[in-house]
Amino acid sequence: MEDKNTFIDKVKDSMSKFTEKVKVSAKEFWSNLKSLFVKGDGEKEQKRLSEKRRRVIRKAGIYTFLLVFAIIIIIPFYFMLITSLKDVDKIYEEIPPSLWVKFKDMMFINYKASLENFDYFVYMKNTIVVAFFATMGVLVTTILASFAFARLNFKGRDLLFLGFLMTMMIPGEMFVITNYLTVSDLGLLGKEGGLFSGLVLADGSQSALQANIALITPFMTSVFYIFFLRQAFKQIPDELYLAAKVDGTSDFKYLRRIMVPIAAPTIITITILNMMGTWSAFIWPNLVADDEKYRLITNGLRKAFSVVGTGERPAFNLQMAAAMLVTLPLLVVFFLLKKYIMRGVSRSGIKG
């Protein structure tokens, strides 16, 4: 309970800070604007004023430009939200569409309806299971491999690393084609034959375990994250490693006690990005999960869309409520962990 309160306080706090910021900016802007129309005395004063005027106009131009694009960026989210709360009749009667719904007219029941025809919690559970195990795999394999690439000397290290990097420029479909055949050969698709064919259900169709193995194993490692974490590991000074060696600390202990804690921000970034990746996964689950009940949240969304999206009068409000249900968790995670996510992305861009 207390946690909740502090969270609300935090939100309130940041809200009031933000409005304060806007207020100050607006006040300053206004005083600058006023100063534009003050007549100065003397030539020097005139010149100073005209310079100031130009500066203010330029600033106003920049802010207007940014504001216009900020609105363009926000509109899809906002329209999604506002439509999800409208009554379906209202959507069809109101032309042009209104951009505001009164609180008492908000149809929160749309979300309930959408949760039901979406099977939201089934997809959510699948997604969490897959995200959890895939991310665990990614963390173990990338931490170990990055350590080897960053700290250990072995024959063929640079060549192998180059080989790893080269795979990053190959289109993913090259892998998907064969991986699809591989999981099929392993007997994971509920067809006959293969190592895992014993796991099929009694009626010969794919079991949940088979579907999960097919969904998770190909994504338990990532060349990109190995590259990313190796960079972070490399920044830890060599002296630390040598000192630990002198003390007789084993490599594994050093990795666990020193490197992982120091590189924790990068490891957190990897965890978040990978979880978010699973949340948005669409193509692979569509391919290898035979039954809807094994698929992930984005597949569910697309299906919910086609269910209520056809016919004479598609239920746009339910569609948008479903889209909100998929978007909202991402936005919440983003706002809570903004620092890690944005850091990761701007870093990954400078790799070239």
Place this chain on the structure above:
Amino acid sequence: MLERESNLKAWLYLAPALLLLSVFTFYPLFNSFYLTFLVGYNYLKPDKIFEAYTLVGNFKEVLSDKLFHQALKNTVVIVFVSVPISVIVSLLIAVALNGIKKLQGTFQTIFFLPYVTNAIAVGMAFAFIFNTNYGLVNQFLGWFGMDPVKFVTLGATWGTSMIALLVYTIWGGLAFKIMVFLAGLQNIDKQYYDAAKVDATPRSRVLRRITIPLLSPMIAYITITSFIGAFKAYRTVIGMFGASLAPPGLLPKDSLITIVGYIYSYIYDTAPGAISIAAAAAVILFVITLVFTFIQMWVSKKRVHF
């Protein structure tokens, strides 16, 4: 002795990643190439029969396929329209962001939003925004006295639905580029700007003569990697138009198919030989991205500056 021991240890640390990568990354690379040389390959049969080997037969089939022509045309339009526009717009936004202090963080957060969202969910929102009667875009066009345009609903043409798709693609591509450009701008040494200030250089000149030249390696890098990324467009189309890859009505199914969409349509096809067509198309996509990668290497070696 010692060296051998440390060699062994390193391979042990690498083993888990290496094992998974061998199965799901390195082997597929070779196998997908191999698949392009088979005729009538049937992977559903336990003994995996195929009829014959061919050197270029599958490639010939892909390149003479009408559907592939459509996919290539759509992809090329997406690449060469959306990338230049989004690079220019994101560069302008990054420069503007770099020039302000107040609310910089807030704007930065807003511009980052498209990156963290789900392509399918936002695609659905865009489809509704472009709706003929109930969407925002036509309302906006109405202010300028334009008649409603059918973008995504019954009666949409290839051109109008492509415009809607491009708007969505550009919108989705801004976030990443803005972040990277902004990081690049913040890395530019302040002394260049101080020197320009001393000389009272006009702003537009500072942008043209200092900012853009110093940022040019990054602009080149982002442009080329965005070209490569845009060649893989598919999810945006699924998000806006669903599995039919076309707006309902006049247009035939798959009117907005992309190269990746073409590949998947053949992966889903379980007929003998279809997987080889998918593999051949994937290799063609690979070659295209390879060309751009070489351009990228060549450009970064030349160290574009002025």
